[in-house]
Amino acid sequence: MEILMVVVVGVMFTIATYMVLTKSLLRVILGTVLYSHGAHLLILTMGGLGTGAAPLLSTEGPHSDPLPQALVLTAIVISFGVTAFLLVLAYRTYKQHKTDDLDQLRGSSDE
Amino acid sequence: MKNNVSLQTVTRLTVFIVLAFSIYLLLAGHHAPGGGFIGGLMAASAIVLLYLSFGMKKISKVFTISYPYLIAVGLLLAMGTGFIGVLVGDPFLTQYYDYFYIPFLGTVELTTALIFDIGVYFVVVGVALFSILTIAEDDA
Amino acid sequence: MSNLLILPIILPMLVGTILIFFAKNHSLQRVIAGITAVLLLILAFYLAHEVYYHPQQTMILELGNWSPPFGIVLVADMFATLMVILSSIVGMLCLFFAFKTIETERAKHYFYPFYFFLLTGVNGAFLTGDLFNLFVFFEVMLLSSYVLIVNGGTNYQLRESFKYVVINMIASAFFLVGLAYIYAVTGTLNMADLAEKVGVLEQQGVLNVIAIVFLFVFGAKGALFPLYFWLPNSYYGPPAAVSALFGGLLTKVGIYAIIRTFTLIFTHNTGFTHDIILALAGLTMFFGVLGAVSQFDFKRILSYHIISQVGYMVMGLGIYTQLALAGAIYYIAHHIIVKAALFLFAGATEKITGETSLYKMGGLLRSHPLLGWLFFISAMSLAGIPPLSGFFSKFALILSGIQEERYVIVVVSLLVGLLTLFSMMKIFMYAFWGEQKIPTEKVDKKETMGLLKPIIPLVILTIALGLSAEPIFQFSLGVADQIMDPSNYIDSVLNQD
Structure with a gap:
């Protein structure tokens, strides 16, 4: 199972890299979202995809490790915030520059 | 805007169900799946549904709260629970809990972590709606 | 256990929320913000005092009463408290400069709240003793920096901020990847515990890969070669107070994280990791200074100099002796203060002339002599002219390089120092010397004095750091001694009574 998930993470990172390298603002954002999702999945996988019980005192052991879930939840919240900000930023950029093509957003070196 | 009778009718019903469920998630979060973040996102989705089906103007008249203030109140609540520990002399963010008898509900475990979660709930609702509305207001 | 440790983190957060x-209400915001910044500085000094006279010179706080390595700990050793002091000084003075220069329109868009959230993230990153918590504080800092860098919303800012955010998001994703790997190998994220476990595993095989992943992540945030390309463009856009704060502090948080992880955790294979760091240091300073030499814009030259000077700090880590680390710490202190001062000078001249391009300026010395000479002192300090602070820190670094027979890096750093002097003189000659090109009568003397007030303490500090080199160097040696020997850190976190 872990091997499969690691392959999935690899595929996600590949797609994310492709998306970040495209020219459209929105695709770049989706690329960064995929990067963070890939990383979250990797944390869960690296913590071990155990078959233990839910880590609650009321359940019988052996329990699975609760820490990766806590880490992932925190990371998800952060990436939620950053993505929300990035979407607003991209929208404003699109409105002001009237383009979502990063080639045209390159700018000249002497401004 | 077109007159979406079916959407509006369904929204009237579902919004309350979704909001109630979001509060359930908030309260259940201590020992079961749920919590402030998930609950807050669900509440935000309910309010977005309202905006979608009834339009910005109508809903803005009903919801007059400013979302940045909501975020600030949430942050203050969350930070405030941290300071309880400082006042008692324990480390920052120490959590306290006890069992109380509440009529109709029976004995309930109340924790200071719940206040923290309510703060998170407010922050999430505020951030989600603030960022969505920033884009939406521009279009209208 | 002492709740004092949380205060430098929670105070700016609380005030930011209240703001x-x-x-x-712009004027009320200023009053609250100003008082808080002064309080924060006093607090930082008090914390440093407490830590310095603590028997182990390290204080810890177990958040939520969870004992390490299970819960999050805050650890204040001398290095961390020194950084907190520096961030408070620069934070306060840049804030005072912002009072004079930030328009009401910008203030309305939550400039001051995010200014304090940024300080929360910076102080948190310095004080935390947990690798995942470091990630969280990095994100708090970065998210605030995104808002500040785009605040005002000019076309240029929007365009460059987007790239800045995307690059940082990718680096953050790799931070998570590094955390996932190290958790898989060691089963812990507490830095002291990690230090112990990595020591037991003797840092073989995959741990070296993880070390490089972290070097990549912190290098991207701290603008190391070859990951510095984002810096000059993004630091050019925002107002001077923000550029000064970013130029002084933000990259240094990345450098702090590199020094912390590579003196505490990844210390068992220095032949591999620290040699890579040393090579990167040389390349960073060389290419950074080349960029500075080729530019003709006040702010851009300064931005490229951030890159080249990051190289010096990392060079100290790469050589990895007590003297070299002391030099690096001294250099960080010097750099944070001087860099903030120089960016504020750029802001002041921009306010006076309305320009940042050196071609269009000139002769400012005639109309604003105080500004010109104060700039000259800071520029000379940056270039490393005795008796200013830049000289002694570079001297220690180069001396340690010669002692360790790392001659290549010594030659590179001397050459870079020379080029730094050249590009600083270029600014001085073009902007302050020569014929006056822009009529500056519009700006009266009183307003210039107002702009200078927050900068003067920084200039005095760089002179003082240079003139009192002996005690400060002794202090830096003490700090270096403490971080060279991780057992003290590990003991105070894990084996308390």
């Missing part, structure tokens, strides 16, 4: 309520 959201007063976003519309």
Whole structure:
């Protein structure tokens, strides 16, 4: 199972890299979202995809490790915030520059 | 805007169900799946549904709260629970809990972590709606 | 256990939150913000005092009463408290400069709240003793920096901020990847515990890969070669107070994280990791200074100099002796203060002339002599002219390089020092010397004095750091001694009574 998930993470990172390298603002954002999702999945996988019980005192052991879930939840919240900000930023950029093509957003070196 | 009778009718019903469920998630979060973040996102989705089906103007008249203030109140609540520990002399963010008898509900475990979660709930609702509305207001 | 440790983190956060309520009231915001910044500085000094006279010179706080390595700990050793002091000084003075220069329109868009959230993230990153918590504080800092860098919303800012955010998001994703790997190998994220476990595993095989992943992540945030390309463009856009704060502090948080992880955790294979760091240091300073030499814009030259000077700090880590680390620490202190001062000078001249391009300026010395000479002192300090602070820190670094027979890096750093002097003189000659090109009568002397007030303490500090080199160097040696020997850190976190 872990091997499969690691392959999935690899595929996600590949797609994310492709998306970040495209020219459209929105695709770049989706690329960064995929990067963070890939990383979250990797944390869960690296913590071990155990078959233990839910880590609650009321359940019988052996329990699975609760820490990766806590880490992932925190990371998800952060990436939620950053993505929300990035979407607003991209929208404003699109409105002001009237383009979502990063080639045209390159700018000249002497401004 | 077109007159979406079916959407509006369904929204009237579902919004309350979704909001109630979001509060359930908030309260259940201590020992079961749920919590402030998930609950807050669900509440935000309910309010977005309202905006979608009834339009910005109508809903803005009903919801007059400013979302940045909501975020600030949430942050203050969350930070405030941290300071309880400082006042008692324990480390920052120490959590306290006890069992109380509440009529109709029976004995309930109340924790200071719940206040923290309510703060998170407010922050999430505020951030989600603030960022969505920033884009939406521009279009209208 | 001492709740004092949380205060440098929670105070700016609390005040930032309260300031959201007063976003519309510019003058009230200023009053609250100013008082808090002064309080924060006093607090930082008090914390440093407490830590210095603590028997182990390290204080810890177990958040939520969870004992390490299970819960999050805050650890204040001498290095961390020194950084907190520096961030408070620069934070306070840049804030005072912002009072003079930030328009009401910008203040309405939550400038001051996010300014304090940024300080929360910076102080948190310095004080935390947990690798995942470091990630969280990095994100708090970065998210605030995104808002500040785009605040004002000019076309240029929007365009460059987007790239800045995307690059940082990718680096953050790799931070998570590094955390996932190290958790898989060691089963812990507490830095002291990690240090112990990595020591037991003797840092073989995959741990070296993880070390490089972290070097990549912190290098991207701290602008190391070859990951510095984002810096000059993004630091050019925002107002001077923000550029000064970013130029002084933000990259240094990345450098702090590199020094912390590579003196505490990844210390068992220095032949591999620290040699890579040393090579990167040389390349960073060389290419950074080349960029500075080729530019003709006040702010851009300064931005490229951030890159080249990051190289010096990392060079100290790469050589990895007590003297070299002391030099690096001294250099960080010197750099944070001087860099903030120089960016504020750029802001002041921009305010006076309305320009940042050196071609269009000139002769400012005639109309604003105080500004010109103060700039000259800071520029000479940056270039490393005795008796200013830049000289002694570079001297220690180069001396340690010669002692360790790392001659290549010594030659590179001397050459870079020379080029730094050249590009600083270029600014001085073009902007302050020569014929006056822009009529500056519009700006009266009183306003210039107002702009200078926050900068003067920074200039005095760089002179003082240079003139009192002996005690400060002794102190840096003490700090270096403490971080060279991780057992003290590990003991105070894990084996308390």
